[in-house]
Amino acid sequence: MTALVDLTLADARIGLNRGDFTSVELTEAHLRAIERRRFLNAFITETPEVAIAQAHASDRRRRAGQVGAMEGLPIAIKDIFCTEGLLTTAASHILDGFRPPYEATVSARLRAAGAVTLGxxxxxxxxMGSSNMTSYYGSVLNPWQRHSAPEIKLVPGGSSGGSAAAVAARLCLAAMGTDTGGSIRQPSSYCGIVGLKPTYGRCSRWGLIAFASSLDQAGPMTRTIRDSALMLGAMSGYDSKDSTSAQVPVPDFEEALTGEIHGLKVGVPCEYRSEGLSPEIVALWDQGIRWLKAAGAESIEISLPHTQYALATYYILAPAEASSNLARYDGVRYGLRKAGNSSLNDMYMQTRAAGFGQEVQRRVLIGTYVLSAGYYDAYYLKAQKVRTLIIRDFQQAFKTVDVILTPTAPTPAFAMGEQMDDPIIMYLNDIFTVPTSLAGLPGLSVPAGLSPEGLPLGLQIIGRPFDEQTVLKVGGVLETAACFTQRPSLAAAT
Amino acid sequence: MSLDKATVRAIAFLARLDISEEAIEPLIEELSAILHWTEKLQEVDTTNVEPASYVSVSKLYWREDFIDCGGYAETVLTNAPESTKGFFLVPKVVD
Amino acid sequence: MVHWIEGQTGLWEIVIGLEIHAQVTSRAKLFSGAATSFGRAPNTQVALFDAAFPGMLPVINAKCIEQAVRTGLGLNAHINKYSVFARKNYFYADLPAGYQISQHELPIVGPGLVAIDLSDGTSRTIRIERLHLEQDAGKSLHDRHPTLSFIDLNRAGVALMEIVSQPDMHSSEEAAAYVRKLRSILRYLGSCDGNMQEGSLRCDVNVSVRRPDEGFRTRCEIKNINSVRFMIQAIEYEAHRHVRVYESGGRIEQETRLFEASSGKTRAMRSKEMVHDYRYFPDPDLPPLTLDDAFIEDIRTSLPELPDQKKSRFINIYGLPAYAAGILVEDRETAEYYETVAKGRDPKTVANWVMTSLFGALHRSGREISDSPISADHLGQLIDLIGDGTISSHIAKSVFESMLETGQEPLAIVTAKGLKQVTDSKVIEQAIDAVMRRHPDKVALYRGGQVKLLGWFIGQVMKATDGKANPTKLSTLLKERLTES
Known part of the structure; x- marks a missing residue:
């Protein structure tokens, strides 16, 4: 009998439907797991009372015959989504005490589908980050450890590090994350789980605390592909309150998981295969190609010529948008205010300096600079033009292929404290995920293998706009072939 | 592009971020390095290329002109660090 | 007709450009569903988006788009079928998001024209550079507390049309005429109520001076002027200030200044504001605004007759002089009132009554024509009573005053007060004879050559008939009687 916390969303759904257990039991099991593994620091706010109340309500609904797509399933929500009445911080000191009087559309949809919020x-x-080390609430510990040096603490990746660690450590059945330059995919790769960044516009951004508006997307983080499809279906859909939300219908993503990829053309971009790429990553990538071919797909070498410019483009555009999006954090209407200031400007300056961490300040400054008079053309406008070229690269590629396969990250999870001296080294972690974000395409990370040190490595599948179905289908084939059943050592079966 | 202290101070003021004297030197280096790294974009030929301001496929949605929000001053003020009699409070601005 | 400033070293030309912020008439705000009414309790007309809560997003109000297009068409301007919203980034307590959603490189309306009429009878065309849509900011109250400012966001997010003119005006009179004309057009269109006291229409004035035939010199911006009278004062003061500075060898700094109503002067802002770098960039939360021809055409066909067209029509059809026509059409309600009264009546007589008696009365009681105590129909009836001889024009004036007080129709007043004109020759002759009998000395003087006494006799007979004698008949009969011997 599988422990309740080791179930998938799909299996838990079956179990609940069969009456094998109740949502209250399922929820309580997860709350206990959260307590046991609090040392991971995956949660900023745990909401046990809310969760139990919701679980009871769900069980009542089930008894009355009302069963939503996510009925009774306990999930975790990244603290970047505004949740009504619950502390929401975006992991920042500047949002101290902020309780939104509203619920983000995507989390409201999951709640309406019956999901239970664990925290x-x-x-x-x-x-802003790829390590979850910039949080005001402390770092998150990756539940995976290196064979040879288990005492070394590893990062779970970021920015959705807490969600990734929570899913990997069986603290929740699934979690919501957001991805701007790789923030779902990269931590999913580091933690050995499935992470999907949908097409830009697939999920509503209303109620999602904005970092970079033209890049941010909410997405599911789960242990299996089927779970990802299930959760994506419950989250997606047009929202007229978000003017960038796409007016496209939501297909049944689970139905797409046929495993049938005969004749499918898989693109392999030569530019991603740089000299510096570690042998284990190259080996895994080649293995992924072989698996897909074995299932009947065709592999085609493609070129995405502007790949090498994607990071620079991203690190101009994202900070630029962020510098504007974060101007509202000023101590006037919510959050932290530094008292004792005699002038408005002083209050702004002291509050923001105290409230924002170093990485946020760096990016706000970069963003302010690249938009400023005299630099706008050379930096911001230039980057927007290169973005167009990157989008065209993908459009061109998708004339000959149906999906693109790449590694998700250039390395497995690195150690805490590494990469802290130079911000640019940290930025290089996003090298494979950023182009997909710039082009607004759907990107999925699937755990495909382990490094020599026993750390998870993910493969990324990129698809055409709004073709999450094919992306998930291919992901399913890789999942079956990879047979990734390993668990993190800090979440050993109990 | 190497930034000088005056520029960094000016940018910091535009962004309303107070940077202490100790913090400014390392910050100048970091920001200069990041900006320098992004300058590789200058290599790219972008003649006649339109900026990609809109990744979204959506056509702008126009809402009808009716009132469906407001009338809840308490909610609007509920998270405010300082407020009184229905107003937000800030240090006085003189001009 | 150029208005020059005569400085000590020669003539100077004033150069004026105006940026007008007009609040769009709509129920809800530009990007949120909160209400736009004036004067409500603080922060009660604020959506979470207007207060820039985390995660909130803009959704554009169709009515505001329509109003901007309507206004553009009314200003003979080019409508841009593709326009973009941009963020204007700066920090201020009444700007919750730290940026204003506005339009920068691609505004919804392009170049246009406004014709203005001046008091010397000449006309000029002022070029409009552009019109764009943007959010209004909230309000800061600085006088409630010694060290704190109070912030009310009710106004934050209300739609504004910013209308930018070219620096085509060269006198405060031209600037005033431009503002009045623009206001008139906006009110005709129904796109802005033009209420300057409530702040629905605000002006930023750019003033510079130059020698004749010189290029432009440095200008100063005087912000947030909310009355035409203050604008005139501000322009005069500022232009003369520039001349004084230049003529004493100084230079004018480009700066933003404020107008002080109490002194009639402008002054530099105290906070040496850092040079604003607004870092405009296209707002990633809003796709571009695209308009199709059908949409624009629908609005074009629904435009009302505008002031210029109406004025031409009044000149041609009613034969009114340009100046009078201009005054009558400035306000749509006034024009409609006039046309109602003028239907089937002599247009010039009607124009006289409206512009002299009615306007005078309205001005004295501080009313608008829309709540005139005398309706257009009643005024028409009064004019008819004079026309058909029922009352004299002299009596009509007192009937008019009664109509103002009571709102009654003129015939009722005439009847109740027995004010009908006396036209019966016998009755008038009797009154004349009575007066002549009482003042034989005056009669003798008249017959002796002092014909100016006729006026005195007319006055006496009028008094005797309670002012009701028909003046023409009276004059004729009196002359006859007096010259008889």
Whole structure:
């Protein structure tokens, strides 16, 4: 009998339907797991009372015959989503005490589908980071450990590090994350779980604390592909309150998981295969190609010529948008205010300096600079033009292929404290995920293998706009072939 | 692009971020390095390329002109660090 | 007709450009569903978006788009079928998001024209550079507390049309005429109520001076002027200030200044504001605004007759002089009132009554024509009573005053007060004879050559008939009687 916390969303759904257990039992099991593994620091706010109340309500609904798509399933929510009445911080000191009087559309949809909220997960501050080490609430510990050096603490990746760790450590059946430059995919790769960034516009951004508006997307983080499809279906859909929300219908993503990829063309971009790429990553990538071919797909080498410019483009555009989006955090209407200031400007300056962490301040400054008079053309406008070229690269590629396969990250999870001296080294972690974000395409990370040190490695599947179905289908094939059943050592079966 | 202290101070003021004297030197280096790293974009030929301001496929949605929000001053003020009699409070601005 | 400033070293031309912020008439705000009414309790007309809560997003109000297009068409301007919303970034307590959603490089309306009429009878065309949509800011109250400012966000997010003119005006009179004309057009269109006291229409004035035939010199911006009278004062003061500075060898700094109503002067802002770098960039939360021809055409066909067209029509059809026509059409309600009264009546007579008696009365009681105590129909009836001889024009004036007080129709007043004109020759002759009998000395003087006494006799007979004698008949009969011997 599988422990309740080891179930998938799909299996838990079956179990609940069969009456094998109740949502209250399922929820309580997860609350106990959260307590046991609090040392991971995956949560900023745990909400046990809310969760139990919701679980009871769900069981009552089930008895009355009302069963939503996510009925009774306990999930965690990244603390970047505004949740009504619950502390929401974006892992920042500047949002101290903020309780939104409204619920983000995507989390409201999951709640309306019957999901149970276990708590708000830890993250990099304002989603800026690839390690979850910039959080005001402390770092998150990756539940995976290196064979040879288990004492070395590893990062779970970021910015959705808390969500990734929570899913990997069986603290929740699934979690909501957000991805701006790789913030769902990269931590999913580091933690050995499935992470999907949908097409830009697939999920509503209303109620999602904005970092970079033209890049941010909410997405599911789960242990299996089927779970990802299930959760994506419950989260997606047009929202007229978000003017960038796409007016496209939501297909049944689970139905797409046929495993049938005969004749499918898989693109392999030569530019991603740089000299510096570690042998284990190259080996895994080649293995992924072989698996897909074995299932009847065709592999085609493609070129995405502007790949090498994607990071620079991203690190101009994202900070630019962020510098404007974060101007509202000023101590006037919510959050932290530094008292004792005689002038308005002083209050702003002291509050923001005290409230924002170093990485956020760096990016706000970069963003302010690249938009400023005299630099706008050379930096911001230039980057927007290169973005167009990157989008065209993908459009061109998708004339000959149906999906693109790449590694998710250039390395497995690195150690805490590494990469802290130079911000640019940290930025290089996003090298494979950023182009997909710039092009607004759907990107999925699937755990495909382990490094020599026993750390998870993910493969990324990129698809055409709004073709999450094919992306998930291919992900399913890789999942079956990879047979990734390993668990993190800090979440051993009990 | 190497930034000088005056520029960093000016940018910090535009962004309303107070940077202490100790913090400014390392910050100047970091920001200069990041900006320098992004300058590789200058290599790219972008003649006649339109900026990609809109990734979204959506056409702008126009809402009808009716009132469906407001009338809840308490809610609007509920998270405010300082407020009184229905107003937000800030240090006085003189001009 | 150029208005020059005569400085000590020669003539100077004033150069004026105006940026007008007009609040769009709509129920809800530009990007949120909160209400736009004036004067409500603080922060009660604020959506979470207007207060820039985390995660909130803009959704554009169709009515505001329509109003901007309507206004553009009314200003003979080019409508841009593709326009973009941009963020204007700066920090201020009444700007919760730290940026204003506005339009920068691609506004919804392009170049246009406004014709203005001046008091010397000449006309000029002022070029409009552009019109764009943007959010209004909230209000800061600085006088409630010694060290704190009070912030009310009710106004934050209300739609504004910013209308930017070219620096085509060269006198405060031209600037005033431009503002009045623009206001008139906006009110005709129904796109803005033009209420300057409530702040629905605000002006930022750019003033510079130059020698004749010189290029432009440095200008100063005087912000947030909310009355035409203050604008005139501000322009005069500022232009003369520039001349004084230049003529004493100084230079004018480009700066933003404020107008002080109490002194009639402008002054630099105290906080040496850092040079604003607004870092405009296209708002990633809003796709571009695209308009199709059908949409624009629908609005074009629904436009009302505008002031210029109406004025031409009044000149051509009613034969009114340009100046009078201009005054009557400035306000749509006034024009409609006039046309109602003028239907089937002599247009010039009607124009006289409306512009002299009615306007005078309204001005004295501080009313608008829309709540005139005398309706257009009643005024028409009064004019008819004079026309058909029922009352004299002299009596009509007192009937008019009664109509103002009571709102009654004129015939009722005439009847109740027995004010009908006396036209019966016998009755008038009797009154004349009575007066002549009482003042034989005056009669003798008249017959002796002092014909100016006729006026005195007319006055006496009028008094005797309670002012009701028909003046023409009276004059004729009196002359006859007096010259008889």
């Amino acid at each position: 708000k997960t830890n993250m990099d501050e304002f989603a």
